[in-house]
Amino acid sequence: MTVNEDSFTNWKHREEIAESMIPIIGKLHRERDVTVLLHSRSLVxxxxVSILKTHRFARQIAGEELSVTETLPFLQALTTLDLGPSQIDIGLLAEAYRADDQGKSVAEFTAEAVAGATGGNKIERREPRDVVLYGFGRIGRLLARLLIEKSGSGNGLRLRAVVVRRGGEQDIVKRASLLRRDSVHGQFQGTIxxxxxxxxxxxxxxVIKVIYANDPAxxxxTAYGIDNAILIDNTGKWRDREGLSQHLRPGVDKVVLTAPGKxxxxxxxxxxxxxxxKPDERILSCASCTTNAIVPPLKAMADEYGxxxxxxxxxxxxxNDQNLLDNYHKSERRGRSAPLNMVITETGAASAVAKALPELKAPITGSSIRVPVPDVSIAILNLQLGRATNREEVLDHLRNVSLTxxxxRQIxxxxAPDAVSSDFIGSRHASIVDAGALKVDGDNAILYLWYDNEFGYSCQVVRVVQYVSGVEYPTYPAPAA
Structure with a gap:
């Protein structure tokens, strides 16, 4: 057999294994509310091809490719256990098993590693929690996609309604079309x-009710059968407690803002x-996309180096806040054409660090330049550290943070030496460390952090909503402290 034939045969074999994994993953998700992950990436x-690519991607962060032949036995072992709602990372299971020297079988090792999700330890499946989207723009529609995607088990979060102002004839048809097709994020995965x-x-x-209203009041x-709901305001119209409290109407329990809170x-x-x-907090903010991008790596660096x-x-x-062509705008520069210019503007992300990471006493300044791309941004984080280090040490640290x-889930x-912004469209992480661009000189480190300011941020919002609703299930193996 030639090298080419051998390579192709190997590919077909791995395809066959990946095909066999799909029904197992689906059944665990639907029947037991178990989400199977591979290095924090959902396989549901x-x-x-996506399963195979996710396995191959592990090479970039772990140093070597992870094969489906290695992870399949762990997936099969999960089917024999009395599992409760959880997230189980078969990539981490395989990596931990490689390092284990106690001679356990895959089944024994798996049972021990996920013991917290089995038998008498398992948590009960939650009743679905109603969710309402107030606004249906860029973030609103991505939140809808994510909530629909995560409703497969019938538990967890359930999108019940969208509140918008009526836009004219065939309003609902046009809004559904925007949900179905997106110029940046592609086709909706399913039927509408x-x-x-x-x-x-x-x-x-x-079934998502479209409620037309000009005001929360x-x-x-409850007139729509909605009860104890979490309302996500993605309009940004109200940012303080007084304004957001207007959403606390009959049927709504909590309000989540997708912009920095004041x-x-x-x-x-x-x-x-x-x-x-606090459990009784009814109004909260998910900060900004940029705050979500910089705070996790900032914490990772502060914890290790100061x-x-x-x-x-x-x-x-x-x-959308900028003009397509030059026109009046209340801000000084945002009125200039967005697709034709780089536009210097302000960012509140640096000042927001103090709210999200109050233990960090270091002063953080910030500024922003808007550029002519429709999605994905990069934050350049220039830090003076508490001690000297080197590039290799920082890379190892951030790689390990992203893995274990x-x-x-944030970093x-x-x-990849040729990575560019469009490569990160659809990333579910809050930020992605670009290893090739990292610069370290003594106690100075400059991190280049890509982030999908639409989709990655929306994933962070959903994680917060899952947490406050009580449907954020534990992950196994448990991450290192």
Whole structure:
């Protein structure tokens, strides 16, 4: 057999294994509310090629490719266990098993590693929690996609309604079309139908009521069968407690803002300070996309090296707040054409660090430049550290953080030398460390952090909503402290 034939035969064999994994992953998700991960990446509803690519990607962060032949036995072992709702990372299981020298079988090792999710230790499946989206723009529609995607088990979060202002003739048809097709994020994964008579959008079986209102005070959500809901305001119209309290209408229990909160509204970055939320807190903010991008790696660096001061420069994709062509705008520069210019503007991300990471006493300054790309931004984080180090040490630290730490869902790591912004469209992490661009000189480190300011941020918002609703299930093996 030639080398080419051998390579192709190997590929077909791995395809066959990946195909056999799909029904197992799907059944665990639907019947037991178990989400199978591979190095923090969900394998639920993924294609054969996507599963194989996710395994190969492990090479960039772990140093060597992870094969489906290694992970399949762990997946099979999970089917024999009395599992409760959880997230189980078969990539971490395989890596930990490699390092184990106690001679256990895969089945024995797996049972021990996920013991917290089995038998008498397992948690009960939650009743679905109603979610309402107030606004249906760029972030609103991505949140809808994520909520629909995560409704497969029938538990967890359930998108019940979207609140918008009526836009004219065939309003609901046009809004459904925008959910179905997106110029940046591609096609909706599933089917969407519209019932104009009942003002509903049905997406993958999820019946979503479209409520037309000009003001929060107009709505009684219980009239639509909605109860104890979490309302996500993605309009940004109200940012303080007084304004956001208008959403606390009948049927709504909590309000989550997808913009930086003002005053005493808690600014939450999942993975960093979400566990500081008080159970009775009814109004909170998920901060900004840039705050979510810089705070997790900033914490990772501060915990290991200490940070004396820092500056963040964000090179940010343009947004709907800017004009397509030069026209009046209340801001001094945002009125200039977004697709034709680099536009210097302000960012509140640096000042927001103090809210999300109050233990960091170092002063952090920041500024931003909007550039002519529709999505994905990069934050350049320039830090003076508490001690001298070198590039290799920092790379190893951040790689390990992305693999095994409690911040692994927030921080990703890429070593591809030719990576560019469009490569990160659809990334589910809050930020991605670009290994090739990292610079370290003594006590000075400059991190280049990519982030999908739309989709990655939306994933962070959903994580916060899962946490406050009580449907964020534990992950096994447990990340290192």
């Amino acid at each position: 509803n993924k294609s054969v 139908t519209v019932d104009e008579a009942n003002s509903t959008i049905v997406a993958n079986g999820n 107009e709505i009684d959500y 005053g005493d509204v808690p600014n939450i970055v999942h993975g960093v300070n979400h566990d500081t939320l 940070v004396l001061r820092g500056h963040v420069e964000t090179v940010h994709s343009f947004t 730490s409690p911040l692994k 990703d790591f890429i070593s």
